[in-house]
Amino acid sequence: MQLIPEYKADVPRVERFNFLSRFTHWGHTVTFLLCLFTGLALFLNNVDWLAAIFGGYAGANLVHRISAVIMTIVVVIFVIGNFKVLIAWIKDILRFGMNDIKFLLLFPLEFLGFKVKVPPQTKFNGGEKGNSMVTPTAVIFLILSGYIMWFPTIFPAGLVRLAYPIHDIAMVLATMMVCMHGYLGSFHPGSGESFWGMWKGTVREDWAEHHHKTWYDETYGDKSKAE
Amino acid sequence: MANLTNLYDVSKCTACRGCMVACKDWNQLPAVIEPFKGNYDTHGGDTNGDTYTVVRFIEGEDPVDGVYWKFLKYQCMHCLEPACMKVCPQGAYSKTSWGATFHDPEKCIGCQYCTYACPFMIPKYRKREDKISKCTLCVDRVEEGLTPACARTCPTAALKFGDRDELLAEAEERAKFLRANGFPRATIYGRVELGGLNKLYVLTDSPDKFGLPVDPKVPGQISFWQNWIQPYFGWLIPIALGGSAISFVTTRILANKNGDHTEGGHE
Numbered sequence: 001m002q003l004i005p006e007y008k009a010d011v012p013r014v015e016r017f018n019f020l021s022r023f024t025h026w027g028h029t030v031t032f033l034l035c036l037f038t039g040l041a042l043f044l045n046n047v048d049w050l051a052a053i054f055g056g057y058a059g060a061n062l063v064h065r066i067s068a069v070i071m072t073i074v075v076v077i078f079v080i081g082n083f084k085v086l087i088a089w090i091k092d093i094l095r096f097g098m099n100d101i102k103f104l105l106l107f108p109l110e111f112l113g114f115k116v117k118v119p120p121q122t123k124f125n126g127g128e129k130g131n132s133m134v135t136p137t138a139v140i141f142l143i144l145s146g147y148i149m150w151f152p153t154i155f156p157a158g159l160v161r162l163a164y165p166i167h168d169i170a171m172v173l174a175t176m177m178v179c180m181h182g183y184l185g186s187f188h189p190g191s192g193e194s195f196w197g198m199w200k201g202t203v204r205e206d207w208a209e210h211h212h213k214t215w216y217d218e219t220y221g222d223k224s225k226a227e
Numbered sequence: 228m229a230n231l232t233n234l235y236d237v238s239k240c241t242a243c244r245g246c247m248v249a250c251k252d253w254n255q256l257p258a259v260i261e262p263f264k265g266n267y268d269t270h271g272g273d274t275n276g277d278t279y280t281v282v283r284f285i286e287g288e289d290p291v292d293g294v295y296w297k298f299l300k301y302q303c304m305h306c307l308e309p310a311c312m313k314v315c316p317q318g319a320y321s322k323t324s325w326g327a328t329f330h331d332p333e334k335c336i337g338c339q340y341c342t343y344a345c346p347f348m349i350p351k352y353r354k355r356e357d358k359i360s361k362c363t364l365c366v367d368r369v370e371e372g373l374t375p376a377c378a379r380t381c382p383t384a385a386l387k388f389g390d391r392d393e394l395l396a397e398a399e400e401r402a403k404f405l406r407a408n409g410f411p412r413a414t415i416y417g418r419v420e421l422g423g424l425n426k427l428y429v430l431t432d433s434p435d436k437f438g439l440p441v442d443p444k445v446p447g448q449i450s451f452w453q454n455w456i457q458p459y460f461g462w463l464i465p466i467a468l469g470g471s472a473i474s475f476v477t478t479r480i481l482a483n484k485n486g487d488h489t490e491g492g493h494e
Contacts, residue, residue, distance in 0.1 A: 042316045042336075042338065043316075043457075043461065044461075045316070057317070057336040058336065058357070061336065061337075111470075111474050112473070112474055112477045112478065112481070113474070113477045113478030113479070113480070113481035113482060114481065115485075152339060152342075152343065157343060157348065158446070158448070160343050161343050161344075161446045161448040161449055162448045164340065164343070164448065164449070164452045165448055165451055165452035165456045168452065168456045168457065168460065168461075169456060169460060172456075172460050172461055172463050172464060173463070175464050175467075176463045176464055176466075176467040177467075179464065179467035179468050179471055180467050180470070180471060182471075183471035183474070183475070184471075187471075187475055188474060188475075188478060189478050189479065189482055190478070
């Protein structure tokens with residue numbers, strides 16, 4: 001049984017994510033997971049063992065805050081350093097259309113492993129567009145509400161009280177998406193190749209054409225050459 | 228066991244601050260020295276990490292009654308249904324059999340959820356220990372049969388300690404007497420507020436004149452968070468994990484059935 005599709009260097013490959021995108025993606029992954037597990041020590045009840053991994057609740061608290069600051073820096077690096085990519089990403093999300101709705105309707109079958117004929121997708125398919133909307137929004141809310149709770153005395157008390165449920169809701173939504181995203185971007189046989197897109201930066205050309213036909217045609221296909 | 232509580236009668240208080248000193252003394256709390264702010268009030272009329280109880284000096288002018296100067300002893304209200312106890316993720320709060328809301332600093336991690344859940348914002352952050360602190364209703368004294376330090380020291384008997392039901396009856400008598408003798412708005416505080424407080428007040432005027440919330444409520448954001456988000460919302464995470472696990476198995480079963488498991492990632 002194969003977990004992740006093998007990386008094939010000897011077939012034609014096309015670039016999917018540039019270095020800064022990949023660097024900030026994995027920086028965000030590490031800090032998010034550290035924040036998640038240190039935060040769950042408080043969110044869940046009776047998980048002293050989870051806090052013990054980080055040296056008790058005081059240690060978990062420290063790791064949570066250090067990771068949160070690094071996560072904030074990573075997000076700022078992405079937004080400033082990769083501004084063009086960010087705009088292209090947002091534009092791609094805004095292309096949400098009929099093909100994305102069809103994708104989302106067919107996706108549960110593909111998710112379970114049935115073979116379905118999916119309409120051509122742009123750089124990000126319907127599901128990825130959904131993830132691209134929910135997770136960054138949740139992370140922005142996590143960061144804002146987190147700093148409000150960290151420095152409660154400089155904010156109005158009503159805002160601090162609101163930050164608690166917001167931090168939890170955003171955490172649950174983001175973690176739910178991260179569970180799906182992590183699985184689909186690695187062990188899911190249909191989409192596992194996209195792991196190499198985020199790890200090495202390139203994906204197999206035939207995979208790109210098969211899974212993201214609109215993007216492939218516009219970027220590397222006949223349409224791009226015609227321009 | 229019946230609830231034991233303090234009855235504080237505003238009309239008998241001379242604001243000598245003996246209770247503040249006795250509290251500091253018994254609980255071994257350092258003095259918090261602040262610059263003079265132009266009036267008798269100290270600590271901004273609020274408790275802090277090293278001051279469990281404070282006497283408020285409330286100056287003002289009323290169009291009818293003229294200039295007034297009111298005093299109020301302020302501290303943890305030891306609510307019968309404490310919000311701090313509900314939100315604490317470490318279970319640092321407990322209710323004693325006789326009604327004190329006790330905070331155990333050994334379990335506290337200083338997250339300050341309780342501060343913002345409390346309708347009075349009484350639990351205060353003590354920076355030097357990175358923990359919360361507040362009035363204990365002198366649990367350590369009462370459990371040994373003594374009265375709390377503040378009640379023991381009060382020279383005018385404005386502070387009394389005893390059975391809550393008996394003190395409530397006494398408070399009603401006193402409020403009735405005050406209403407008939409020059410304080411028409413005299414009232415009791417702590418009988419019904421927040422489902423009952425284990426600190427009773429006889430006030431000579433409406434609670435808002437003393438800076439007390441007239442109808443204190445646990446903030447809506449906190450109830451929403453504690454009653455809905457905390458217990459139920461988190462289940463989305465195991466559902467997502469479970470879905471992925473099911474997919475992990477079914478995709479591979481179906482792939483084996485169709486005899487194509489070579490080009491993983493390309494159906």
